[in-house]
Amino acid sequence: xxxxxxxxxxxxxxxxxxxxxxxxxxxxxxxxxxxxxxxxxxxxxxxxxxxxxxxxxxxxxxxxxxxxxxxxxxxxxxxxxxxxxxxxxxxxxxxxxxxxxxxxxxxxxxxxxxxxxxxxxxxxxxxxxxxxxxxxxxxxxxxxxxxxxxxxxxxxxxxxxxxxxxxxxxxxxxxxxxxxxxxxxxxxxxxxxxxxxxxxxxxxxxxxxxxxxxxxxxxxxxxxxxxxxxxxxxxxxxxxxxxxxxxxxxxxxxxxxxxxxxxxxxxxxxxxxxxxxxxxxxxxxxxxxxxxxxxxxxxxxxxxxxxxxxxxxxxxxxxxxxxxxxxxxxxxxxxxxxxxxxxxxxxxxxxxxxxxxxxxxxxxxxxxxxxxxxxxxxxxxxxxxxx
Numbered sequence: 001x002x003x004x005x006x007x008x009x010x011x012x013x014x015x016x017x018x019x020x021x022x023x024x025x026x027x028x029x030x031x032x033x034x035x036x037x038x039x040x041x042x043x044x045x046x047x048x049x050x051x052x053x054x055x056x057x058x059x060x061x062x063x064x065x066x067x068x069x070x071x072x073x074x075x076x077x078x079x080x081x082x083x084x085x086x087x088x089x090x091x092x093x094x095x096x097x098x099x100x101x102x103x104x105x106x107x108x109x110x111x112x113x114x115x116x117x118x119x120x121x122x123x124x125x126x127x128x129x130x131x132x133x134x135x136x137x138x139x140x141x142x143x144x145x146x147x148x149x150x151x152x153x154x155x156x157x158x159x160x161x162x163x164x165x166x167x168x169x170x171x172x173x174x175x176x177x178x179x180x181x182x183x184x185x186x187x188x189x190x191x192x193x194x195x196x197x198x199x200x201x202x203x204x205x206x207x208x209x210x211x212x213x214x215x216x217x218x219x220x221x222x223x224x225x226x227x228x229x230x231x232x233x234x235x236x237x238x239x240x241x242x243x244x245x246x247x248x249x250x251x252x253x254x255x256x257x258x259x260x261x262x263x264x265x266x267x268x269x270x271x272x273x274x275x276x277x278x279x280x281x282x283x284x285x286x287x288x289x290x291x292x293x294x295x296x297x298x299x300x301x302x303x304x305x306x307x308x309x310x311x312x313x314x315x316x317x318x319x320x321x322x323x324x325x326x327x328x329x330x331x332x333x334x335x336x337x338x339x340x341x342x343x344x345x346x347x348x349x350x351x352x353x354x355x356x357x358x359x360x361x362x363x364x365x366x367x368x369x370x371x372x373x374x375x376x377x378x379x380x381x382x383x384x385x386x387x
Contacts, residue, residue, distance in 0.1 A: 002063040003031035010190040013080045027065045041189045042114035050245045093191045094219030100183035138203045148196035149180040163369035274307040278314025294322045301329040312336035324384045334368045
């Protein structure tokens with residue numbers, strides 16, 4: 001059995017321990033301060049006898065340390081990567097605080113917790129959270145950070161009434177992490193001594209996950225780094241507009257509105273141009289022996305877009321007209337016919353596409369679909385030209 005030193009001293013970063021087994025890349029110590037991945041918190045990094053610790057695995061009674069190189073037997077010097085450890089302590093303690101405040105203010109319980117490399121998240125039992133609720137939770141969490149309340153670790157038997165925020169299904173002795181006057185939770189993770197060490201807590205965004213809401217948050221050093229990155233990004237945007245930072249959101253919104261209006265005008269003009277091309281093409285196309293004006297358009301790439309449809313429909317707005325576009329990449333076809341052509345575009349295309357292994361269909365005057373082979377495109381082109 002591995003004695004877990006981090007249970008009683010989360011601040012222990014350097015220690016000596018006896019190697020009881022070394023099997024390949026797996027090293028087992030008599031006692032360890034390295035936290036294994038568990039409960040949403042990642043493993044500790046560091047060194048054992050000079051070899052880098054690349055993973056720490058909880059095997060129940062024992063803790064396995066995966067190392068980058070050989071480790072001698074006997075007593076060895078061990079060092080936990082303190083920067084990584086303390087970051088995890090800030091995030092995990094911040095999660096306890098955030099979850100407790102959500103219950104305290106709104107009765108919303110936490111379902112799960114994930115401590116990621118860049119940000120952490122909790123999933124809570126709420127379909128949605130209003131922005132005012134998020135702001136209130138963030139404000140209250142930081143008030144408790146500033147109060148610097150003690151965070152303590154104690155042990156209690158599971159059979160005793162522990163007043164836990166969330167009931168534990170474990171038996172025997174429970175390790176209980178408490179925030180004074182606010183929270184008691186059964187937890188095996190590493191935590192700070194007082195809420196002040198969590199540092200500033202920032203709630204970044206929310207996302208609906210099925211019937212729950214995921215909240216992304218940052219604590220301590222992560223919150224400071226993210227605030228600096230956000231400030232620098234916003235400052236660059238403000239410089240582009242040659243405006244004070246606080247005025248930038250309104251300027252961006254105004255520019256977006258102008259761009260949307262400009263895009264609407266561009267699309268309208270593009271449609272009018274395509275329609276004009278269709279009318280011009282109709283006038284320049286002579287009727288064949290059957291009295292139909294047929295046009296075959298071959299397109300190398302791009303796809304069936306609104307401009308192509310507009311040109312085809314403008315061409316077939318005239319009497320006795322058939323317009324076929326054949327696209328080589330991706331392989332697709334567009335067929336437009338005039339109402340008096342005697343053709344039904346959808347009824348003509350659908351069975352042909354199905355026979356060729358493609359998909360598609362349409363109305364009496366407009367149909368389109370995809371074709372898996374170049375031979376299929378050629379067959380459809382020949383069919384329409386000779387029909």
